[in-house]
Amino acid sequence: MKFIHTSDWHLGRQFHSVSLIADQQAVLAQLIAFIRENPVDAVVVAGDIYDRSxxxxxxxxxxxxxxxQVCDELNTPMILIPGNHDGAERLGFGAGQMKHAGLHIISHFDEMLKPVVIHTKSAGEVAFYGIPYSDPEAVRAAFKTSVSTHDEAHEFLSQKVREQFSPQQKQVLISHCFVDGAIESESERPLSIGGSDRVSYEHFTDFDYVALGHLHQPQQRGAAYIRYSGSLMKYSFSEQHQKKGMTLVELNQDGFVAAEPVGLTAPHEMRIIEGELNDILEQGKTDPKNQDYLLVRLMDKHAILNPMEKLRSVYPNVLHLEKPGMLIGVEQEMAAARLARSEIDMFRDFFTEVQDCELSAEQDSAIKTIINQLSQQ
Amino acid sequence: MKFIHTSDWHLGRQFHSVSLIADQQAVLAQLIAFIRENPVDAVVVAGDIYDRSxxxxxxxxxxxxxxxQVCDELNTPMILIPGNHDGAERLGFGAGQMKHAGLHIISHFDEMLKPVVIHTKSAGEVAFYGIPYSDPEAVRAAFKTSVSTHDEAHEFLSQKVREQFSPQQKQVLISHCFVDGAIESESERPLSIGGSDRVSYEHFTDFDYVALGHLHQPQQRGAAYIRYSGSLMKYSFSEQHQKKGMTLVELNQDGFVAAEPVGLTAPHEMRIIEGELNDILEQGKTDPKNQDYLLVRLMDKHAILNPMEKLRSVYPNVLHLEKPGMLIGVEQEMAAARLARSEIDMFRDFFTEVQDCELSAEQDSAIKTIINQLSQQ
Incomplete structure (x- = not known):
């Protein structure tokens, strides 16, 4: 049997004030097209379906x-857990009604203990258990237990799940957590401060497959069958070199067979361009990917009038501009100006800049008096 | 066949900063208990399920x-439309999946044209059509038509629905609108300004029953089978004398038979008490309904220290206090004082009231100078 493991869709996310919804829709259309061509037994989404509660x-x-499209048209069950970005109660409304149509939203601990069982020819019964994202406090309150860290909470919860195992079933776990040693990206929101959110992969070794969410880079941790699918698409410029997509998982009667990445491509890539303005403008004229979401690092050392406007004439989606070259120049200039010019000179410049006219004689005299008073204090 | 018609639950409403959720839960428990004792073929909620989008x-x-409880435990289908307080898209998530379990949320116009058909012994097939609440602009955009008022929009929409009629079915319409001539309450939010939200009941006469929502007072309009169930409970003090509840509707092979109000009682009533403080305090000592949500109108003419505190010692849920008696006294006093006392006198009083001490000689002199300067301008 085969199923899709995906996570961290972050639907509704804004990136530098630009809505990514059209990109998310385009990427999800690829996911649906893939399933249409390559039928699977289930689609698993390991949390952070939405970007906020x-x-x-x-x-x-x-x-x-x-x-x-997935549940009704393609008749493929979906199994979702909330992540730390989702509002579990909000996401879980109607879960009891939707499961009859193959949409399984596991947002309460009691649903965690009742697996979604899918009957397959090649692997028999496969039980999908989902742990809805929850911090240690929530686990402590729900089970009257004394766990105090994310690691203890997941040890406890995965033990609870293991108690439900049926020997004739294959076991899949879905969890949204930070497995110790895994690689972070810039677009994740920490689960807690100071590393206390880390969880050992060893709690998960009894499962045939563990579908993880939270970290945005696809990776395995501890074993080939304990994996992050990574996020649906890039959500920070620092992810420019990550390959985004979903994971196609195969199980048979003996358990785990393979986990294969399936690439998904956003209409706009997120990438960083570095160079001098004129070179970038020249390169932009023939860049086939000129619609990408860009961070531009201008290395010019002299001031440039309206650099954003100029860049957007060739790269319309420049979202952020850094000027490491110019900043050095500007700082030097400002320091020199501060040394050379008196406070009253600087105020005159400021007034002219803001008001578009010079100080009157009366105003000039008043501000001189004030500056003198202040400097005598 | 019988079904429940209810509307305007406004779940999540606050009343004078007090959450009504526990009252709403208690009232809905009565609704569920009623269905358990008196099985029905459906429960219809005609909009404003939530208090906000x-x-x-x-x-x-x-x-x-x-x-x-209703759909799963009691196996009774529910049919819901959004009202002007609900967010239709938000409420409608998963509607396609939930309908298989008997939860029908009609939040799009295309769902409006596909009735929920319930098969009954005594009335044959009954088709429930719901119009999701929508202003004329939304109707104009969706159907490329030229309607400009709520009346025209409902004429148009009900005509669209009538085109779907099957002769062998009974027809029920669910709509959230303001039927012309019906009685308003204070707790409704107007659909538009200046009476342009009124809709003629004549668009609805072809149906066997019309389950209306929006107005909070139970009432019929134009015919016995065109009705408002009224809100789940009282949502303003002005509704203190309204009988709240739901409507039990009966249809048979010939159509409408009867619509019978079924009372629901909130744990806390909302009511107005008027009188002098001492009388109210005395009466409160033996009032069995001393937990009610109260607006108290104090008729005393003299000032009273901490009246709210005193009242809450016997009526803990006084939510609002009016002092029409004292206001007259206060205004007269203030006018007399204004005539008799100078600005400096009044400032001295104010200062003493706020600071709990008298003006110092220096302060007194400073404020005199300022008042003199101001009065010379």
Missing amino acids: VPPTVAIELLNQVVN | VPPTVAIELLNQVVN
Whole structure:
């Protein structure tokens, strides 16, 4: 049997004030097209489906479309857990009704203990257990136990799940957590401060496959069957070299067979361009990917009028501009100016800049008096 | 066949900063207990299920509980439309999946044209059509038509629905609108300004029953089968004398038979008490309903120290205090004082009241100078 493991969709995310919803829709259309061509037994989403607990309406509508296509049109069950970005109760409304149509949203601990069982020819019964994202406090309160770290919480929860195992079933775990030693990206929101969010992969070794969410870079941890699928698409410039996509997992009667990455391509890539303005403008004229979301690092050392406007004439989606070259120049100039010019000179410049006219004689005299008074204090 | 018609639950509503969720839960428990004792073929909620488009989590959890009990435990289908307080897209997430479990949320116009058909012994097939609440602009955009008022929009929409009629079916319409001539309450939010939200009942006469929502007072309009169930409970003090509840509707092979109000009682009533403080305090000592949510109108004419504190010692849920008696006294006093006392006298009083001490000689002199300067301008 085969299933798709994906996570960290972050539907509704904004990136430098630009909505990514059209990109997310395009990438999810690729996911749906893949399933249409390569039928699977289930689609698993390991948390952070939405970017925040109260998602914008467009994000809700997009998830609704995806669910209608996957569950209804393609007749493929979906199994979702909330992540740290999702609002579990909000996401979980109607879960009891939706499961009859193959949409399984595991947002309470009691649902965690009742697996979604999928009957397959090649691997028999496969039980999918989901741990809804929860911090140690929530686990402590729900189970009257004394766990105090994310690691203890996951040790406890995975033990609870293991107690439900049926020997004739294959066992898949879905969890949204930070497995110790795994690689972070810039676009994740920490689960807690100072490394106390780390969880040992060893709690997960009894499962046939562990579908992880939270970290945005695809990676395995501890074993080939304990994996992060990575996020749906890039959510920071620092991820420019990461290959994004989903994971196609295969199980048979003996358990884990393979986990294969399947690439998904966002219409706009996120990348960093570094260089002098004129070189970048020249290169932009023939760049086939000139619609990408860009961070531009201008290395010019002299001041440039309206660099953003100039860059956007060839790269319309420059979202952020850094001027490490110019900053050095500007700082030197400002320091020199501070030494050379008196306070009253600087105020005159400031006034002219802001008001578009010079100080009157009366104003000039008043500000001189004030500056003198202040400097005598 | 019988079904429940209810509307305007406003789950998550606050009343004078007090959450009504526990009262709403208690009232909905009565609704569920009624169905358990008196099985019905459906439960219809005619909009304003939530109090706002992004409801608080507790409201979502309460609706989830109700849905689980009605649809799953009692195996009774529910048919919901959004009202002007609900966010249609938000409420409608997963509608395509939930309908298989008997939860029908009609939040798009295309769902409006596909009735929920319930098969009954006594009335044959009954088709429930829901119009999701929408202003004329939304109707104009969706259907490329030229309607400009709520009346024209409902004429158009009900005509669209009538085109779907099957002769062998009974027809029920669910709509959230303001039927012309019906009685308003204070707790409704106007659909538009200046009476342009009124809709003629004549668009609805072809149906066997019309389950209306929006107005909070139970009432019929134009015919016995065109009705408002009224809100789940009282949502303003002005509704103190309204009988709240739901409507039990009966249809047979010939159509409408009867619509019978079924009372629901909130744990806390909302009511107004008027009188002098001492009388109210005395009466409160033996008032069996001393936990009610109260607006108290104190008729005393003299000033009273901490009246709220005194009242709450016997009526803990006084939510609002009016002092029409004292106000007259206060105004007269203030006018007399204004005539008799100078500005400096009044400032001295104010200062003493606020600072709990008298003006120093220096302060007194300073304020005199300022007042003199101001009065000479």
